[in-house]
Amino acid sequence: MRSTHLEADGPRFTLPRASSAAPARDGRVGAVVAAALALPGIAAAQNAPESAVLGLKYLYYKDYQPGLDRIEVNSPSLYLLTPLGRSWSVEGSLVVDSLSGATPRWHSSISSASRMEDHRTAGDLKITRYFRRAVVGLGVAYSTEDDYESRALSADLRLSTDDNNTTITLGTGYTDDIIKPNPGSSVASDEAKRSNDFIVGLTQVLTRNDIVQVNLTHARGRGFYSDPYKFLDRRPSERDQTALLLRWNRHFDSVGGTLRTSWRSYRDSFDVRAGTLGLEWAQPIRTVTVTPSVRLHTQSAASFYVDPIPGTDVPPVVSLDPPFYSADHRLSAFGAITAGIKVVVPLGRSWAIDAKADYYEQRGEWRVGGDGSPGLAPFKAQFYQVGLYYRF
Amino acid sequence: MFRFSLLRVAVAGALMLAALAPLTASAQAAVGAAAPSFDLPGTSAPVRLADLRGRVVLVDFWASWCAPCKLSFPWMNEMQAKYGPKGLQVVAINVDSKRADADRFLATTPVQFAVAFDPAGNTPKAYAIKGMPSSFIVGTDGKVLYAHTGFRDADKDDLEEKIRQALLRR
Amino acid sequence: MKPSNQSSLARTFATGLLLLAAGALTGCATVQPWEKGNLAKPEMAFDGDPLQARFEQHVYFSKENASGGYGVGGGGCGCN
Numbered sequence: 335m336r337s338t339h340l341e342a343d344g345p346r347f348t349l350p351r352a353s354s355a356a357p358a359r360d361g362r363v364g365a366v367v368a369a370a371l372a373l374p375g376i377a378a379a380q381n382a383p384e385s386a387v388l389g390l391k392y393l394y395y396k397d398y399q400p401g402l403d404r405i406e407v408n409s410p411s412l413y414l415l416t417p418l419g420r421s422w423s424v425e426g427s428l429v430v431d432s433l434s435g436a437t438p439r440w441h442s443s444i445s446s447a448s449r450m451e452d453h454r455t456a457g458d459l460k461i462t463r464y465f466r467r468a469v470v471g472l473g474v475a476y477s478t479e480d481d482y483e484s485r486a487l488s489a490d491l492r493l494s495t496d497d498n499n500t501t502i503t504l505g506t507g508y509t510d511d512i513i514k515p516n517p518g519s520s521v522a523s524d525e526a527k528r529s530n531d532f533i534v535g536l537t538q539v540l541t542r543n544d545i546v547q548v549n550l551t552h553a554r555g556r557g558f559y560s561d562p563y564k565f566l567d568r569r570p571s572e573r574d575q576t577a578l579l580l581r582w583n584r585h586f587d588s589v590g591g592t593l594r595t596s597w598r599s600y601r602d603s604f605d606v607r608a609g610t611l612g613l614e615w616a617q618p619i620r621t622v623t624v625t626p627s628v629r630l631h632t633q634s635a636a637s638f639y640v641d642p643i644p645g646t647d648v649p650p651v652v653s654l655d656p657p658f659y660s661a662d663h664r665l666s667a668f669g670a671i672t673a674g675i676k677v678v679v680p681l682g683r684s685w686a687i688d689a690k691a692d693y694y695e696q697r698g699e700w701r702v703g704g705d706g707s708p709g710l711a712p713f714k715a716q717f718y719q720v721g722l723y724y725r726f
Numbered sequence: 727m728f729r730f731s732l733l734r735v736a737v738a739g740a741l742m743l744a745a746l747a748p749l750t751a752s753a754q755a756a757v758g759a760a761a762p763s764f765d766l767p768g769t770s771a772p773v774r775l776a777d778l779r780g781r782v783v784l785v786d787f788w789a790s791w792c793a794p795c796k797l798s799f800p801w802m803n804e805m806q807a808k809y810g811p812k813g814l815q816v817v818a819i820n821v822d823s824k825r826a827d828a829d830r831f832l833a834t835t836p837v838q839f840a841v842a843f844d845p846a847g848n849t850p851k852a853y854a855i856k857g858m859p860s861s862f863i864v865g866t867d868g869k870v871l872y873a874h875t876g877f878r879d880a881d882k883d884d885l886e887e888k889i890r891q892a893l894l895r896r
Numbered sequence: 897m898k899p900s901n902q903s904s905l906a907r908t909f910a911t912g913l914l915l916l917a918a919g920a921l922t923g924c925a926t927v928q929p930w931e932k933g934n935l936a937k938p939e940m941a942f943d944g945d946p947l948q949a950r951f952e953q954h955v956y957f958s959k960e961n962a963s964g965g966y967g968v969g970g971g972g973c974g975c976n
Contacts, residue, residue: 389946389947390947391947391948391951393951395955397959409951411947411950411951413946413947415946425946427946427947427950429950452974454973454974454975456971456973458970458971473969475969475970475971476971477971477972477973479973479974481974482972482973482974484971484972484973485971486969486970486971486972487969488967488968488969488970489969490967490968497926497927497928497929498929499926499927505967505968505969506968506969507967507968507969507970508969509969509971509972511972513974527972529972531964531968531969532968533967533968537942539927539932539935540927541927542927542931542932542933542934542935543934543935545935545940545942547942549965549966550965551964551965551966551967551968553964575963575964576964577962577963577964577965578965579964579965579966581942583939583940583941583942585934585935585937585939585940587934591939592937592939592940594939598962598964598965600962600963600964600965602961602962604961606961606962608960608961608962610962616939618939623938623939625939631956631960631962633960633961633962636961664958664959664960664961664976665961670959670960676948688945688948690948694955694959696959696960713959715955715959717951717955719947719948719951721945721947721948
């Protein structure tokens with residue numbers, strides 16, 4: 335589920351952050367638990383960010399497999415963070431996705447591919463209150479598209495030590511979704527899906543050049559999980575997920591660069607076990623920062639995932655009437671690699687532009703730690719982002 | 727079932743944090759105590775606290791990587807201009823580990839007060855500062871009258887008032 | 897998730913937490929406010945670009961079957 339939490343690289347002038355699992359830090363710029371105090375507002379443990387930030391970003395995404403162009407997405411988005419006095423801040427974002435293209439109705443079947451077009455509008459808003467050693471946040475999120483509506487609430491608390499080197503995060507969220515009937519969908523009437531999620535996290539400054547974070551999240555969901563656009567798809571009506579994320583940022587004075595490493599371990603009640611490794615190297619070259627990145631993901635198949643009949647393009651055969659089944663390649667066992675590069679160019683003291691390009695490929699044979707699911711075509715995607723941030 | 731283990735871990739974490747706090751807390755240079763002396767290189771001549779006995783000194787700790795420091799410099803210029811004739815001396819002690827970073831910052835920011843350099847960090851340690859920036863008002867008798875961490879627009883009036891009070895006491 | 901896996905995960909996390917807390921307690925690693933220059937660099941942030949993070953988490957959520965670890969209550973979509 336899309337999280338309000340933030341990630342990764344930023345423009346030279348650094349952004350404030352106020353999201354749910356973001357580590358807290360001292361408003362007096364010296365103490366840093368989650369870094370990036372350098373210029374504009376800081377989501378500080380004690381004080382609201384010193385300045386406001388406005389962000390604009392455009393995403394272009396397309397995916398495909400050999401012989402079939404699939405989905406294309408154009409997505410402009412907007413972000414705003416502003417302090418309200420010294421003890422409050424408000425943060426929000428808005429995104430409008432325009433999707434169109436073809437998707438196989440089972441496995442990688444080109445012959446079954448059905449065309450679709452959709453628009454999704456989503457927004458989130460969060461209010462944060464800063465106390466001397468604690469920060470409390472309350473957030474709402476809303477998303478709407480032709481066949482799906484989602485509403486979510488969240489609350490989080492960050493507590494830090496006096497020296498601001500250690501921060502504990504506790505958070506909880508509730509999501510309420512409605513899946514609506516739509517042409518081409520097998521849903522006859524509104525279906526519901528609800529989920530409770532929790533986070534416990536610890537952020538620790540280890541040395542003047544190292545900061546680490548450990549987060550454990552758990553979600554318990556009940557409701558409609560099947561994909562209504564797939565030919566045969568019946569998933570359990572409950573899903574419990576657990577993820578453990580470890581992140582480590584290390585600065586190297588000798589070269590002036592920073593290595594960002596992350597590892598996420600995941601398991602759920604669909605029997606999917608996944609591991610994701612992320613590596614980024616941020617290298618400032620004069621005022622510009624260039625960040626190449628690599629992401630390696632591996633996952634096992636869901637217990638009810640059905641393999642295709644070898645060498646055919648036919649619909650999945652579900653024999654012996656099992657309770658659950660799916661031929662969605664996203665539930666198969668595979669490994670995926672993303673290679674990307676980002677450039678951030680500050681313009682004066684208040685502006686920065688950024689551009690990022692990523693290439694993604696997913697293949698059964700790339701799975702690590704077991705056999706990948708057979709009979710699926712390599713799935714590929716490219717996505718590009720251009721953005722602008724303004725501090726005021 | 728799992729949620730209970732999770733809750734237990736969370737509670738244990740919170741308790742640990744509460745236990746950590748007193749261990750890491752330490753008082754910064756106490757108000758009323760003698761301000762720790764320093765003898766540091768300046769932009770031209772050395773800057774010594776001892777030489778400034780008899781004046782009210784605003785000791786400010788700053789660094790090139792500190793955003794609020796950028797905001798505090800124009801205000802410190804204003805204080806030096808306004809209260810300098812009345813006996814105030816602003817001393818801004820830089821704690822950058824690389825002198826080049828400090829020089830780059832100073833190149834873009836006009837300074838009308840004394841700047842000293844302490845890359846080793848002995849002076850902020852002696853003053854036991856809690857965050858960046860940190861400022862201390864030292865009275866004419868060499869004792870710390872007021873300590874403040876951070877710098878925001880809202881702090882200006884309060885700090886100026888404390889300076890005025892310190893000057894009246896001399 | 898099987899109960900034994902859940903509690904072993906909780907135990908792993910608790911151990912990690914204890915180790916980090918122990919590290920903080922020893923004091924040998926206590927970083928002082930004036931030493932935090934490098935930590936203040938934008939590249940050292942965990943969440944430097946909020947819009948990029950939202951986009952990428954959404955892309956991976958809709959193309960893979962793993963998510964989470966970052967936050968709570970972000971809301972869902974019909975994309976998965």
